[in-house]
Amino acid sequence: MSKGKVMLGMSGGVDSSVAAALLIGQGYEVIGITMQIWPDMDECRRRTEGGCCSLSAVDDARRVANSLGINYYVLNFKDVFQDKVIDYFTNEYLAGRTPNPCIACNRFVKFEALLAKAVSMGMDYIATGHYARIEYDDKAGRYLLKKSVAAGKDQTYVLYTMTQYQLARTLFPIGGFTKDQVRALASEYGLPVASKPDSQEICFVEDNDYGRFIEENTDAEIKPGYFVDRQGNILGRHRGIIHYTIGQRKGLGVSFGKPMYVAEIRPEDNTVVLGDADEVFSAGLVASDPNFISIDELRDEMRVTAKIRYSAKEAPAVIRPLDSGRVEVLFDEPQRAVTPGQAVVFYDGDIVVGGAVIEKSFRQYSK
Amino acid sequence: MSTRSIYLDHAATTPVKPEVLEAMLPWFTENFGNPSTVYSIGRTSKKAIEEARETVARIIGAEPREIFFTGSGTEADNWAIKGAAYANMKKGKHIITTSIEHHAVLHTCQYLESEGFEVTYLPVDEYGLVSPEQVEAAIRPDTILISVMFANNEIGTIQPIAEIGKIAREKGICFHTDAVQAMGSIRVNVSDLNVDMLSMSAHKFYGPKGVGALYIRKGVKLTSFMHGGAQERGRRASTENVPGIVGLAKALELADKNMDEHNKKLIALRDRTIAEIEEKIPYVRLNGHREKRLPGNVNFSFEFIEGESLLLMLDLKGIAASSGSACTSGSLDPSHVLLAIGLPHERAHGSLRLTFGDGNTDEDVDCLMEVLPGIVERLREMSPLYEEVRSRKKD
Numbered sequence: 001m002s003k004g005k006v007m008l009g010m011s012g013g014v015d016s017s018v019a020a021a022l023l024i025g026q027g028y029e030v031i032g033i034t035m036q037i038w039p040d041m042d043e044c045r046r047r048t049e050g051g052c053c054s055l056s057a058v059d060d061a062r063r064v065a066n067s068l069g070i071n072y073y074v075l076n077f078k079d080v081f082q083d084k085v086i087d088y089f090t091n092e093y094l095a096g097r098t099p100n101p102c103i104a105c106n107r108f109v110k111f112e113a114l115l116a117k118a119v120s121m122g123m124d125y126i127a128t129g130h131y132a133r134i135e136y137d138d139k140a141g142r143y144l145l146k147k148s149v150a151a152g153k154d155q156t157y158v159l160y161t162m163t164q165y166q167l168a169r170t171l172f173p174i175g176g177f178t179k180d181q182v183r184a185l186a187s188e189y190g191l192p193v194a195s196k197p198d199s200q201e202i203c204f205v206e207d208n209d210y211g212r213f214i215e216e217n218t219d220a221e222i223k224p225g226y227f228v229d230r231q232g233n234i235l236g237r238h239r240g241i242i243h244y245t246i247g248q249r250k251g252l253g254v255s256f257g258k259p260m261y262v263a264e265i266r267p268e269d270n271t272v273v274l275g276d277a278d279e280v281f282s283a284g285l286v287a288s289d290p291n292f293i294s295i296d297e298l299r300d301e302m303r304v305t306a307k308i309r310y311s312a313k314e315a316p317a318v319i320r321p322l323d324s325g326r327v328e329v330l331f332d333e334p335q336r337a338v339t340p341g342q343a344v345v346f347y348d349g350d351i352v353v354g355g356a357v358i359e360k361s362f363r364q365y366s367k
Numbered sequence: 368m369s370t371r372s373i374y375l376d377h378a379a380t381t382p383v384k385p386e387v388l389e390a391m392l393p394w395f396t397e398n399f400g401n402p403s404t405v406y407s408i409g410r411t412s413k414k415a416i417e418e419a420r421e422t423v424a425r426i427i428g429a430e431p432r433e434i435f436f437t438g439s440g441t442e443a444d445n446w447a448i449k450g451a452a453y454a455n456m457k458k459g460k461h462i463i464t465t466s467i468e469h470h471a472v473l474h475t476c477q478y479l480e481s482e483g484f485e486v487t488y489l490p491v492d493e494y495g496l497v498s499p500e501q502v503e504a505a506i507r508p509d510t511i512l513i514s515v516m517f518a519n520n521e522i523g524t525i526q527p528i529a530e531i532g533k534i535a536r537e538k539g540i541c542f543h544t545d546a547v548q549a550m551g552s553i554r555v556n557v558s559d560l561n562v563d564m565l566s567m568s569a570h571k572f573y574g575p576k577g578v579g580a581l582y583i584r585k586g587v588k589l590t591s592f593m594h595g596g597a598q599e600r601g602r603r604a605s606t607e608n609v610p611g612i613v614g615l616a617k618a619l620e621l622a623d624k625n626m627d628e629h630n631k632k633l634i635a636l637r638d639r640t641i642a643e644i645e646e647k648i649p650y651v652r653l654n655g656h657r658e659k660r661l662p663g664n665v666n667f668s669f670e671f672i673e674g675e676s677l678l679l680m681l682d683l684k685g686i687a688a689s690s691g692s693a694c695t696s697g698s699l700d701p702s703h704v705l706l707a708i709g710l711p712h713e714r715a716h717g718s719l720r721l722t723f724g725d726g727n728t729d730e731d732v733d734c735l736m737e738v739l740p741g742i743v744e745r746l747r748e749m750s751p752l753y754e755e756v757r758s759r760k761k762d
Contacts, residue, residue, distance in 0.1 A: 120745065
């Protein structure tokens with residue numbers, strides 16, 4: 001008897017391929033799909049490894065699906081990807097913020113559009129090769145999102161937007177394995193992908209040159225402007241605000257006789273504020289558009305550890321609700337390079353409490 | 368889940384008929400000689416090719432020397448269009464075609480545009496028909512080629528080829544038709560139709576893949592497509608695909624012989640399917656012309672759903688169908704043909720093409736109609752738009 005029908009997102013990489021084999025072993029009926037996200041095939045052909053829909057990904061995923069004997073399809077998600085990921089990515093940079101496109105892709109493309117399609121086709125679940133775990137907590141009556149057991153591979157940061165509806169219909173088959181175990185499983189299952197390297201960069205930006213990507217994807221003019229200090233003194237010329245992110249030191253193109261960092265980006269007057277090392281530390285931040293997973297709502301202060309970017313270490317903090325759904329985060333110790341547009345994700349040990357989008361940081365806390 | 372599989376995509380390709388395969392087999396093994404050689408076994412191969420050429424010529428009303436075998440229908444289209452364009456570029460650089468051609472023609476024309484040629488893409492009406500008057504009106508002093516497909520691969524609409532041929536002949540302009548979908552379903556006589564070039568592909572009429580033919584009227588100037596040998600009168604070099612060519616001719620011969628019976632059967636299946644879909648499923652639209660239509664072609668748009676999900680669910684039930692041409696279904700973009708007949712973007716996404724063939728029976732239609740209404744309803748249940756329409760109806 002089948003445990004249910006699963007639509008599995010396959011990239012051709014080792015993680016989703018092992019996920020497929022594990023699901024089959026667990027008795028699920030699996031359909032493999034790859035999401036095509038590029039406007040046209042020529043564009044797709046130009047891209048190399050890593051993109052969800054690059055031709056090599058499709059070829060690899062198809063090969064894996066064939067070797068496992070499961071149905072495999074390429075599904076079109078171009079419109080929603082353009083709208084919710086690429087346009088968002090471009091607009092955030094133009095607004096002087098630093099977006100996280102993987103979070104947007106998970107939220108709107110995978111766990112919204114793909115899930116809706118799967119449900120409409122009579123599937124019970126969707127599955128992906130993410131390093132994260134989903135557990136049902138009887139006591140709380142809620143689905144919990146928990147970190148992967150793989151140290152350094154955990155991907156819960158990019159999954160914090162998941163709702164109870166989505167968690168109830170999602171499987172993360174490799175969340176309980178380390179990367180080494182996953183690679184070993186791939187060899188054991190004889191999957192043709194075992195030696196593929198991990199993908200790291202933003203999947204739709206070629207050569208990681210996001211500045212050029214934005215210029216190609218917008219009609220807005222990217223205007224050079226001034227580097228200034230906190231007092232408003234002009235320090236030099238910058239190439240356009242899209243080229244900078246908070247805490248950046250390299251690539252400013254000007255030398256100042258001492259290390260200078262991007263402390264703030266001001267789209268309203270097209271300036272980039274530079275400061276020395278201690279000027280990029282923040283005591284706290286305000287975040288918007290929160291989603292909570294282990295709790296239904298943040299009513300009081302809560303002690304958590306907070307992660308302010310994918311690669312950041314969690315820092316002890318207290319979160320408390322503000323008006324209109326915003327959340328204030330106060331760190332025990334000041335944090336470096338708190339960046340508007342990035343997500344802040346809250347943890348209680350292994351459990352994801354929730355997360356939100358960073359709107360602004362503040363250097364000193366005044367009650 | 369049913370294990371029965373039903374093939375309803377004969378416009379994509381067809382199975383090779385047993386008689387065709389049988390005719391081909393000796394040319395793989397015992398009669399393997401290269402047709403360009405002088406000795407007996409080579410001459411046997413040469414003879415087989417020439418007999419095949421005569422068969423094809425006889426069926427389409429041409430002379431054997433006007434038939435050139437190619438590697439595919441796409442190659443025949445490429446050769447016809449590029450060959451005529453380059454051979455006549457001193458005379459002019461204007462080409463007329465339609466907006467609903469197969470990509471083998473469209474993309475070739477787009478390539479020629481990048482080479483400095485000018486192309487007029489004629490619009491079609493809501494049924495996908497090109498008007499001969501529009502063709503005539505588009506002709507300019509520098510027009511060197513008109514290319515209009517015989518029958519459309521997606522919606523099955525059959526074009527007024529004879530009328531267009533008459534105009535082209537009167538104006539002295541070379542006229543090519545991509546007859547890849549028409550061959551085997553429509554009797555074609557190149558003299559009556561005033562066609563100067565015609566492309567065909569064996570695997571669309573129960574022949575093998577990897578072989579096609581181009582009819583080139585005597586006197587039509589065309590540059591050679593492949594260089595490197597004297598095959599096909601020096602115009603399409605490469606060692607001939609002898610089994611393929613034999614198979615193409617045999618398949619065309621059988622198709623020609625059985626055409627009336629075959630078409631009668633397909634039209635019955637087609638019309639029954641169209642009637643039942645229109646009767647059992649609300650919010651559908653038949654794409655293409657009701658009468659001027661290929662015998663096996665059914666193409667519907669289903670409002671509120673995506674063709675993509677529909678195809679997948681049919682596949683999971685063992686039914687092979689398609690949403691457009693096989694060559695583009697990998698990308699699942701809205702079909703250029705459906706957009707050209709005026710369908711809005713979202714409805715062009717929700718189309719289904721069913722193409723019947725030899726092996727299909729009434730039971731296949733029974734099976735299809737058993738699952739199709741349910742699948743459509745299930746997919747529509749997820750559509751907020753459909754919900755709105757339904758609740759409005761109840762009020």
